[in-house]
Amino acid sequence: MSSAPVTDRSAEPRRTNEFDAVTHVYEPHRVGLPPIGPYIRELWRRREFAFELSRTSLRAQHFDTVMGQVWLLLNPLMLSCVYFVLVDIIRQKTGGIVFFAHLMACLFAYHFVTDSLRQAVKSVTGGGRLILNTAFPRILLPASSVLVAIRKFLPTVFVFIPVAFLASLPFGPQLLWVLPIMFLLVVLAAGLSMIVAAAQVYFRDLKTFLTYGLRVWLYGSPILYYASEVPDRYGFLLVLNPLAPLLTAWSDVLDRGVAPDPADLAFGAAWAFSLFIAGALFFISREREFAVRL
Amino acid sequence: MSSLSVSDGTPRIRVENVSVTYRTSLERAPTLKSTLMRLGRRQRMIREIQALKEVSFTVPHGKVLGVVGANGAGKSTLMRTVAGILPPSAGRVEVNGRVSTLLSLGVGFNRRLTGRENVVLGGLAAGLTRTELREKYDEIVEFAELDEFMDMPMRTYSSGMYGRLAFAVAVTMHPDILIIDEALSVGDARFRRKSFDRMRELCGEDRTILLVSHALASIEKLCDDAIWLHKGRMQMWDEPAAVVEAYTEFLGVADAEHEPDPVTMEDV
Numbered sequence: 001m002s003s004a005p006v007t008d009r010s011a012e013p014r015r016t017n018e019f020d021a022v023t024h025v026y027e028p029h030r031v032g033l034p035p036i037g038p039y040i041r042e043l044w045r046r047r048e049f050a051f052e053l054s055r056t057s058l059r060a061q062h063f064d065t066v067m068g069q070v071w072l073l074l075n076p077l078m079l080s081c082v083y084f085v086l087v088d089i090i091r092q093k094t095g096g097i098v099f100f101a102h103l104m105a106c107l108f109a110y111h112f113v114t115d116s117l118r119q120a121v122k123s124v125t126g127g128g129r130l131i132l133n134t135a136f137p138r139i140l141l142p143a144s145s146v147l148v149a150i151r152k153f154l155p156t157v158f159v160f161i162p163v164a165f166l167a168s169l170p171f172g173p174q175l176l177w178v179l180p181i182m183f184l185l186v187v188l189a190a191g192l193s194m195i196v197a198a199a200q201v202y203f204r205d206l207k208t209f210l211t212y213g214l215r216v217w218l219y220g221s222p223i224l225y226y227a228s229e230v231p232d233r234y235g236f237l238l239v240l241n242p243l244a245p246l247l248t249a250w251s252d253v254l255d256r257g258v259a260p261d262p263a264d265l266a267f268g269a270a271w272a273f274s275l276f277i278a279g280a281l282f283f284i285s286r287e288r289e290f291a292v293r294l
Numbered sequence: 295m296s297s298l299s300v301s302d303g304t305p306r307i308r309v310e311n312v313s314v315t316y317r318t319s320l321e322r323a324p325t326l327k328s329t330l331m332r333l334g335r336r337q338r339m340i341r342e343i344q345a346l347k348e349v350s351f352t353v354p355h356g357k358v359l360g361v362v363g364a365n366g367a368g369k370s371t372l373m374r375t376v377a378g379i380l381p382p383s384a385g386r387v388e389v390n391g392r393v394s395t396l397l398s399l400g401v402g403f404n405r406r407l408t409g410r411e412n413v414v415l416g417g418l419a420a421g422l423t424r425t426e427l428r429e430k431y432d433e434i435v436e437f438a439e440l441d442e443f444m445d446m447p448m449r450t451y452s453s454g455m456y457g458r459l460a461f462a463v464a465v466t467m468h469p470d471i472l473i474i475d476e477a478l479s480v481g482d483a484r485f486r487r488k489s490f491d492r493m494r495e496l497c498g499e500d501r502t503i504l505l506v507s508h509a510l511a512s513i514e515k516l517c518d519d520a521i522w523l524h525k526g527r528m529q530m531w532d533e534p535a536a537v538v539e540a541y542t543e544f545l546g547v548a549d550a551e552h553e554p555d556p557v558t559m560e561d562v
Contacts, residue, residue, distance in 0.1 A: 026378050026387040042421075049418035056411050129403060135378035135393075136419045203326035288381045291374065292316040 033285050043137045050140045054147035057119070063152065072152055073159050076111060080104040087224050097167040102255040104163055106223040106247045112153040113189045113243060114214045119145035120193030121200050121207045124290055131290055138287040139280070142197040146190050170257025177253040177260055184246055184272045191275030194283040201286070201293050222247050242271035305352035306471055306502040307376060312385035314346040314371050345371040347526040348385070353519070358503040360517035360534050362510065362541050367523040369506045373475050376504060391470025391502070394420065405449040409440060409459055412448060416463060430466050438462035439485075454482060461489050465496060472496065475506045510538045
């Protein structure tokens, strides 16, 4: 019944395969998930949209200009300096450049995750007209927020490299651990991004609360201190914080030059994947309602 | 060239007993704070709106269906349901083919972005590939006659320019199914002529079109069939001339001799 209708646009044979003979059936589905297979196929087919949207929003924030790039590097560098001095004063002893490198590496990783969230929280509510007028998997919107954060994170690597040299941090094959940890950070950021993006539709003041939440998260994560320095009575903070095991592993690899503790990796992965699955289920089961909620 | 194409006889759009009920919040912006403060007071800040009630119709391959109805009759909701943007609360919608929408509410353009960015983003969201977009881009710009404005933010566009670009995008996507919601009367007289001609061309082609318009003359001239929606229910499904006549009579704008009022008939 859905035999491919031959269109008069035979000059574009590829299009015929890709778009024609597509039968869309829309049925009631207020709650619950759409068929996951087709959803993921649609998502993959439109992945370019997420890339383009991230490029466009970076352009809108002027990060394609020289000064924009400089600011992207300068901002985290200055923040690291401020926190370094602050911690030095509070502790009454200097942590030295090795601590500075730890602080910087973890702050950059933390900024990557929180940048995703800050972008994502407005991704759906800010996408108003597009959502009202085009049918596409809405999950592309928070996905593009994560892409924006990745694009902002990458240049910070070039700030870190000279600091790592100055601190003569250990250089070796253990650095390859950076890749799986970064992957887990992306998974974690994506999961949380989907949650906040969908929740913002229902609670428009979430964005305000998020700012406070992220600030508290910074102090509760092993960034301004090493995870090993956390006294036992506050140990639960490290267990309850999804970011803590990943940051601990991150610092182990980059700062101490050792392979990460498998327990940290396992905890981090468990947090990241649970939040990713929870976020995706929450978002996808809600997304068809967005058009009437905006 | 349309005679060569195979019409497999199955309807392109089949809408069966579709109802759409949605809940909207009465608050301007729902917030966590107000939700928490309302807790325990059992105050419902949500109202149910029945936008469509058991609407059924089919559009065969290559036909143009006009949709008329007063403001709030559910025309736009119907268009969104067929486009797959709003899920039906009951019933079933089956659409065969690729859909391009030109809906009244701003077509998905973001005013902060440039015309070019909007065209690219909209096209990708609609499922085009980059190669296809590159091919169509020049055609779009040429049709909209906005060459020198494409790299300017769309907030600098006049509403006519905005509408022209929207129309150009929708008709250039070469969709199997085109949904147009009150967008025929954009731009100046010359562009309106051009878009009307383009519409007529599209209607003559092998394409299935849903056309919502308050310009009843366009409905009569362009459509093969028409439906009239009233308060979410389908009042009539017939020849365009018959539907337009009944609708104008209902509106009370036709005079005693059933001479249609030129104002309602025109593309205003």
